[in-house]
Amino acid sequence: MALSEQDLVGAAVATGLIAAEQVEDIRREARRQRLHLVDAVSRFGRIPVPAMWQAAAEQRGLLFLSPRALAPAEEDLERLPAGFAARRQCLPLRDAEGRVILALSNPDDTGTIDQAARSFGVDVIPALAHPDALAGAIDRALGESGAEIEAEGAVSLVEEIISDALLANASDIHLEPGERRCRVRLRVDGRLQDWRRDLRLSERDAVMNRIKVLADLDIAENRAPQDGAFDYELGELFKGRVEIRVSCLPVKWGERITMRLLGMASEHLNLQALGLPEQILEEVDGAIHRPHGVILVTGPTGSGKSTTLYAALRELDRQSLNVMTVEDPIEQIVQSTAQVQVSVKVGFAGALRSILRQDPDVILIGEIRDTETADIALKASQTGHLVFSTLHTNNAVGAVTRLLDLGVGNYQISSSVEGIIAQRLVRCLCDRCKTPQRPTEAEAALLNVNGQQADIVYGPQGCPACMGTGYRGRTGVFEALWLDSHLREMISNGAGEIELLRQATRYHSLLADLARKVAEGVTDFTEARRFGLGLDH
Numbered sequence: 001m002a003l004s005e006q007d008l009v010g011a012a013v014a015t016g017l018i019a020a021e022q023v024e025d026i027r028r029e030a031r032r033q034r035l036h037l038v039d040a041v042s043r044f045g046r047i048p049v050p051a052m053w054q055a056a057a058e059q060r061g062l063l064f065l066s067p068r069a070l071a072p073a074e075e076d077l078e079r080l081p082a083g084f085a086a087r088r089q090c091l092p093l094r095d096a097e098g099r100v101i102l103a104l105s106n107p108d109d110t111g112t113i114d115q116a117a118r119s120f121g122v123d124v125i126p127a128l129a130h131p132d133a134l135a136g137a138i139d140r141a142l143g144e145s146g147a148e149i150e151a152e153g154a155v156s157l158v159e160e161i162i163s164d165a166l167l168a169n170a171s172d173i174h175l176e177p178g179e180r181r182c183r184v185r186l187r188v189d190g191r192l193q194d195w196r197r198d199l200r201l202s203e204r205d206a207v208m209n210r211i212k213v214l215a216d217l218d219i220a221e222n223r224a225p226q227d228g229a230f231d232y233e234l235g236e237l238f239k240g241r242v243e244i245r246v247s248c249l250p251v252k253w254g255e256r257i258t259m260r261l262l263g264m265a266s267e268h269l270n271l272q273a274l275g276l277p278e279q280i281l282e283e284v285d286g287a288i289h290r291p292h293g294v295i296l297v298t299g300p301t302g303s304g305k306s307t308t309l310y311a312a313l314r315e316l317d318r319q320s321l322n323v324m325t326v327e328d329p330i331e332q333i334v335q336s337t338a339q340v341q342v343s344v345k346v347g348f349a350g351a352l353r354s355i356l357r358q359d360p361d362v363i364l365i366g367e368i369r370d371t372e373t374a375d376i377a378l379k380a381s382q383t384g385h386l387v388f389s390t391l392h393t394n395n396a397v398g399a400v401t402r403l404l405d406l407g408v409g410n411y412q413i414s415s416s417v418e419g420i421i422a423q424r425l426v427r428c429l430c431d432r433c434k435t436p437q438r439p440t441e442a443e444a445a446l447l448n449v450n451g452q453q454a455d456i457v458y459g460p461q462g463c464p465a466c467m468g469t470g471y472r473g474r475t476g477v478f479e480a481l482w483l484d485s486h487l488r489e490m491i492s493n494g495a496g497e498i499e500l501l502r503q504a505t506r507y508h509s510l511l512a513d514l515a516r517k518v519a520e521g522v523t524d525f526t527e528a529r530r531f532g533l534g535l536d537h
Contacts, residue, residue, distance in 0.1 A: 002105040002131050003056055005037045011056035015464050016432070018045040048167045048467065050130045050196065055464035057107075063127040064468060065103050067194040069093070070129060070137030076100070077141060079119050085138055088112040089131070092120070100124040105131040136197025140181055154206035158214075161195060161207075162232055162259075166242070168467070171261060175211075177204060177254035189427045189474050190302065193467075208248075208257055215246040225249050229329075245329065262331045271311045274304075275475035275522075277513050283419065283482055283506070288312050288388075293418035294381045296368075298393040298402075304425045304476055305390040306331055309364055312388060313337060322359055326351040327366035342366070348373045356380060365389035371407040378408060378416040395510065396422040396481040397497045414488040420481045422510060425474045426523045430466035434458040434521060443525060450515035458521040475522060477514045482506035 013020045018041060030040035042049050057064035076092040077085060085091055090112050093101040102116050102124040116124045129137075149157070161184060165173050170186040177183075182204040184195035199207060212219045215228030226248040231241045245260040271281060287295055295312075297305045310332050316323060318336035325334075328342035338358070340351050348365065349372040355363060356376075367390050368374045381387045393402050399420045403413050436456045439447065447454055460470020481504055483491070490500060501507060517523050 003053070003107075008038050008052040008056055009041055011059045012041060012045070012047060012052045012464075014059050015055040017047050017051060017055055017464055042167060046167060048164060050133075051464045051467055053128060053130045054468060057128040058464055060107060060128070062107055063101065063125070065093070065101075065127050065129045065133075066468065067130075067133040067137065067197055070103055070133060072137075072141055076120075080116065081119065084115070084119075086142060088115075089134055089138065090116065091129075091134065091137055091141065092116060092124070093127075095125075101127050103127050103129045103134060103137075105129055105134050130196055132196040139200065140198060143180070149203050149206050154203070154210040157199075157203065157207055158210045162244070162261075164195065165261060169473075173259040173261070175199070175204075175208065175257040175259075177251065177256060179253055182207075182254075188467075189469075189471055190425060191427070191469075193469075204254065208255060211246060211257055211259070212248065215244075217246065217248060222255050223250055262329070269307060269311050270314055271308075274308060274311055275517070276478055277508060277516065280421070280478055280480045280508050280513075283480065284312070284421070285315065287419050287482075288315055288386070290386060290418065292381050292384050292386055294378060294387045294389070294416045295418055296389055296391055296399050296420045298391045298396060298399050298420060298422045299424060300392065300394070302425070303423050304474075305423065306366070308421065308423065308476070309388050309390065310334060313362075313364060316362060321361040323362045323364070324355050324358060324360045325364040325366070326355065327364070349376060352376045352380070356385075360385060362386045363388070367391070368403075368406070374403055374406045374408050375412075378403075378412045381416040382412075393422070396420040396479050396507075397500050397504075398422075400491060400500065401497060410492050410494055414483070414491040417483055419483065422479045422481075424477045424510065426477055426514070426517070426527050427471035428473045428475050428522055429458050429460055429524060430463060430470055430472040432465045432472075433461040433463035433470065435461045436521075439525075447515050447519055450509075450511050452515040452519040454519040456521075457518060457524065459524050459526070471527070475517065477510055477517065478508070479510040479513065480506075480508050 009023060012018045013023065022045065026040050026044050027037060029044060030037050038049060038052065041047060054064040070091055072091045072093055080092065089105055091103040093103055095101055100120050100122060102113060104112065104126055107126050107128055113124060113126055161173060165186050168186055168188050170188045172187040174185040174192065175182055176185065181198035181200065183198050185192045186195055209219045214230040217226045217228045227246065229243060229245045232244050233241055243262045245262060247258045249256045271284060276284065297308050299305050313323060313334050324338040326340045326342060326348055330339050330341050340355065342348055342351060348369060352365065352373065353376065363380060363385055365373065365377055365387065368377060377387050377389055391399050391402050393399050400413060435458060437459050439454060439457045462468040462470045466472040484506060487500060487504060490503060514528050518525060518528060
């Protein structure tokens with residue numbers, strides 16, 4: 001049998017995933033709710049179950065294998081007795097040096113380890129894998145399809161996938177059908193990672209139909225894209241509800257479904273928690289309390305622009321101000337704020353015109369997408385409103401060029417825009433396992449060029465707390481350009497981006513903030529370069 005509940009919970013305590021004094025309270029709650037202890041620890045300790053398996057591997061000095069690592073070579077499978085892998089729930093793998101690694105969910109099963117060693121004629125190295133991941137990999141390797149699942153099984157499986165996504169602070173869930181399996185992946189900290197296992201074909205259709213029912217979509221339609229949404233009741237896990245946006249798209253092997261979990265990881269963040277440099281934070285705090293003007297947040301898709309705008313709204317005195325938003329979609333609920341959802345009948349520009357008749361003090365526009373929206377937004381600031389919005393540009397000064405491309409006049413920009421913030425998101429190194437290392441001469445020189453010095457920087461290692469990735473959570477990297485009278489005059493006269501940056505006295509660059517976060521051990525050079533923000537540019 002696999003590891004016991006006591007083994008897993010004990011490993012979670014020993015490796016610091018959960019405090020020992022919490023276990024007895026969780027045990028009582030497990031009895032009250034008739035939950036398995038591991039499930040209760042996962043729920044109330046906010047620990048993904050696979051993290052406990054990885055903790056057990058670390059405690060025993062074993063390698064822990066992720067679902068995607070469980071891919072044996074056909075010739076290695078054939079060296080085992082017929083049916084051995086399925087009966088004993090094990091898989092033979094090879095490491096980089098060609099040694100035989102035996103994946104197990106029970107590392108104490110010496111009989112299986114000895115039999116595998118006899119089959120290969122060499123000692124095998126036991127490694128631990130989550131039972132679901134191992135079972136799924138065995139099915140995948142042996143081509144077994146499994147039995148049809150009942151509707152109740154699909155309900156349970158969908159709940160299990162969503163719960164695991166919430167525990168991992170995932171932003172998206174991907175169901176990706178293939179010829180023989182349906183791959184399930186979670187986007188955690190901006191990177192896709194495999195769920196415990198793939199879905200069998202017999203499970204895929206039932207799971208996808210269940211999601212369509214929840215999202216009020218047509219289960220008989222599988223040849224055209226569909227979009228929907230549903231509220232998921234979190235129950236004891238998180239106390240509350242989360243909105244899940246669903247997109248269905250026909251692809252070669254069936255339908256692909258992507259679910260976006262809206263606002264879970266960032267709905268309580270304030271400006272101080274975003275990672276803004278102190279000087280930018282002070283200037284943002286001053287700007288959002290001005291009576292009028294436009295504040296723009298720019299960056300590519302997925303760079304956290306909406307999170308920054310929501311954090312800014314939470315800093316306002318919404319009891320004495322009339323704060324209104326126009327969004328597509330509404331990603332987070334902000335108390336004491338009138339939030340308008342863009343629809344087929346009501347676009348950004350139409351909603352904005354209506355909002356201006358509602359006596360607003362502050363207006364948030366989810367995105368400036370067209371000339372009409374840009375024109376209304378800038379004119380609103382000139383008539384005494386504070387306007388927040390986003391644009392898709394790569395840097396702060398690029399927002400000026402983007403507005404000009406939309407047909408906004410130079411004078412409108414110079415007289416309305418107060419400041420522009422550009423941002424990206426980078427993964428944070430796991431505080432529990434990050435390892436110190438000396439920067440190379442080139443890295444030290446690059447830090448120095450960007451105003452930082454560091455004898456020690458840090459790199460990722462991997463532990464149960466970060467699920468072996470070496471990273472845990474994300475933080476923003478920011479730059480800001482604030483317009484003074486000189487820059488306003490230059491914009492009015494048609495100055496270009498390079499000239500504006502050369503003359504800016506209140507400009508803080510992305511590279512400078514990135515260098516600071518690398519020097520402080522918040523993130524590393526590898527992560528910085530992955531986002532195209534390498535300090536060698």
